[in-house]
Amino acid sequence: MDDNRPCKREDGQPWRVLEFYSGIGGMRYSLMAAGVNATVLEAFDINDKANDVYELNFGHRPYQGNIQNLSAADLDSYKAHAWLLSPPCQPYTRQGLQKDSGDARASSFLSILELIPDTLQPPIMLFVENVVGFETSDTHNTMIEIFTRLNYVTQEFILSPIQFRVPYSRPRYFCLAKRSSSSFQNPLFNTQLICDPSPIFGLANNRSIGDFEHSAQSWEKSPHYCEPVEKFLEFHSMYEGETKNDEACLSDGSCLNQYVVPLSLIERWGSAMDIVYPDSKRCCCFTKSYYRYVKGTGSLLATVQRERKGKTSSLKEQCLRYFTPREVANLHSFPDDFNFPEHISLRQRYALLGNSLSVAVVSPLLRYLFSDSS
Secondary structure: OOOOOOOOOOOOOOEEEEEEOOOOOHHHHHHHHOOOOEEEEEEEOOOHHHHHHHHHHHOOOOEOOOHHHOOHHHHHOOOOOEEEEOOOOHHHOOOOOOOHHHOHHHHHHHHHHHHHHHOOOOOOEEEEEEEOOHHHOHHHHHHHHHHHHOOEEEEEEEEOHHHHOOOEOOOEEEEEEEEOOOOOOOHHHOOOEEOOOHHHHOOOOOOOHHHHOOOHHHHHOOHHHOOOHHHHOOOOOOOOOOOOOOOOEOOOOOEHHHHEOOHHHHHHHHHHOOEEOOOOOOEOOOOOOEOOEOOOOOOEEEOOOOEEOOEEOOHHHOOEEEOOHHHHHHHOOOOOOOOOOOOOOHHHHHHHHHOOOOHHHHHHHHHHHHOOOO
16 A cells, blocks of 8 residues: 655645656656646756657647756746756666766766755755666766755665566666655665665565665566566557558557568577567566667567467567557556657657656656655
8 A cells, every 4th residue: 555645735736846858758747647746847858859759748848958058046946846857877878888977968967966056945856767877876976975965865766667567677776855854754764775666655664674675686587466568569469460460550550560570680680689478577678779779679579479289489480579669658657648749750769768767667756755754
């Protein structure tokens, strides 16, 4: 049972929120799903394609200027209670150069952090999302140092959608920060890094810190309680028949045959592919390079069962296809009415989704952040 109190201010007015690095709106969808009574005053993102998607779905186009040009006075003018931030992850990814704060893409986030001491009305709460690896970076150290100096209390998490019954392996780092006058519902976890979602659902009573220090990877090894991948597909047929009608149309008007993996790619990269089935309880993280490359960018769906009539079918016989953008959005727990503008290409859709976040994970974290501790 979720023991979080209603996400309302004492005066009944909505929380005033700024959304940095807004992308295609995953953070805003999470805020909505959390049931937080909030008004997003402004969203900020430099990517014009992402802003096209955001504008279509929310009726507001994010500020597209360089946020490094924002001043403390600019931020004060919004009188925001909460800042939600999902800064670029490339400086901290395993596949990247791991330049950390030396990467130019880290500079805007550092600039925002360094403005907080200069604001007359600093936010009451902050929420930061990034890749696993950020927690060991010097950018992280700078962030925590600033939060501590300004009397923010933090709770940190590494969580994955698999821990929320979604068959999707996408562990991410989260930092929740509150001014010391606004305490968390479970203060036992102040200044701690937790890899268990129990505290955010009020299920941590009578348990010690040590009970929550196991790694997120240990949760990922036990996805048996997840929904099957089939629940997230546009086509719900089991194992057979999905590709027999090549011209079958999907929700966005596209045809299924463009998602079929060519035999040439199977022959060359088959051993490196992550293959899942409609009854699978786990698939790999979809990156921004999905559909451009098949190795290490996300799972492929086999639409023919591995074993039929006692025979094991080869990869060529399993009718492999890419997950569609709608299915990737489903695994990110985006709502059914989420859409892309027609001019956004297929590769751009995958790239934008790969840079987004899991609503299933972020929404309960935001509910916990905004909840009354009394």
